[in-house]
Amino acid sequence: MKNGTITRRCRCTAPETGKDLGASRPKLQSSRWHGTYGVFQEPNKVRALLAIPEENDAWRRTQISDLLENSVKDRSPLPDQTRSAAGSRPDSH
Numbered sequence: 001m002k003n004g005t006i007t008r009r010c011r012c013t014a015p016e017t018g019k020d021l022g023a024s025r026p027k028l029q030s031s032r033w034h035g036t037y038g039v040f041q042e043p044n045k046v047r048a049l050l051a052i053p054e055e056n057d058a059w060r061r062t063q064i065s066d067l068l069e070n071s072v073k074d075r076s077p078l079p080d081q082t083r084s085a086a087g088s089r090p091d092s093h
Contacts, residue, residue, distance in 0.1 A: 007023070007038040008023070008028055008035045008036065008038070009022050009023050009028075009035055009036055009038065010022060010023070010025035010027065010028055010034065010035040010036075011035075011036065012025055012027075042078060045078045045079075045080070046068065046078070049064050049067070049068065049078065049079075050064060052064060067079070
């Protein structure tokens with residue numbers, strides 16, 4: 001099963017045609033800060049994981065974001081949708 005892919009595109013336009021240069025922009029090869037990164041994972045799993053925390057639960061939302069970021073960085077598969085994927089919240093006592 002494919003774990004996902006990372007792509008990078010540029011929204012700069014060719015002056016003579018006005019069309020997007022996309023992935024063919026030479027500056028993409030010479031500068032890691034130029035262009036926009038795209039991460040393609042299993043969209044249903046990503047949606048399911050993002051739906052776990054309540055909208056006002058910033059701590060769990062951060063945990064899920066970190067999990068997704070690390071999954072892309074490590075090229076590891078996403079976990080199945082479970083509440084444990086959000087981690088256990090530390091006691092606030």
